[in-house]
Amino acid sequence: MPQPSPLLVPASPEPPTSWWRRKLLQPLLNLLKQGLTPQQLALTIVLGTATGLVPMLGITTLMATALAVRLRLNVAATLLIAHLWSPVQLLLLIPLISQGARLWGSNGPALTLEKLQYLFSHDTLGALRLLWHAILGGLALWAGACCILGPVLYLLLRPILTHVMARRKPLEKEA
DSSP states (O other), X not given: OOOOOTTTSOOOOOOOOOXXXXXXXXXXXXXXXXXXXXXXXXXXXXXXXXXHTOSSTTOHHHHHHHHHHHTTOOHHHXXXXXXXXXXXXXXXXXXXXXXXXXXXXXXXSOOOHHHHHHHHHXXXXXXXXXXXXXXXXXXXXXXXXXXXXXXXXXXXXXXXXXXXXXXXXHHHHHO
């Protein structure tokens, strides 16, 4: 049987991409960079991070959506980033609320679950007042940290994303 000449052998196709990359990773990457400049993408990451770490459960989606719509950013990308921070949000929740209670003048022992349970069983209004002050203090600490760390993160991300996106444009034009 004659061997085909090397010039007639078709080029081997690219190896098939995995289901994970084709169905999940690539659509997410496309969503993240869809129509965004490097500055908008950096702002999306900063706002997603800030709203993802708010020390109050249940308002992450509302805050991230409202900010993204108001600033005309990619809402899905902002929500994705915000919700990726959920495990860290849960880890920071108790320390921020505990420090928030001290910020508003709770001179007693540190805010603990046992203390709250005791207060709710014996003095419900006192417990609600303490919890309300603790949450407000935690939000104040979070807002202060966001005002300092947000611009720093933005200024760090913007040149990195500009460089990465500039390198990817020639590659996308070739494909």
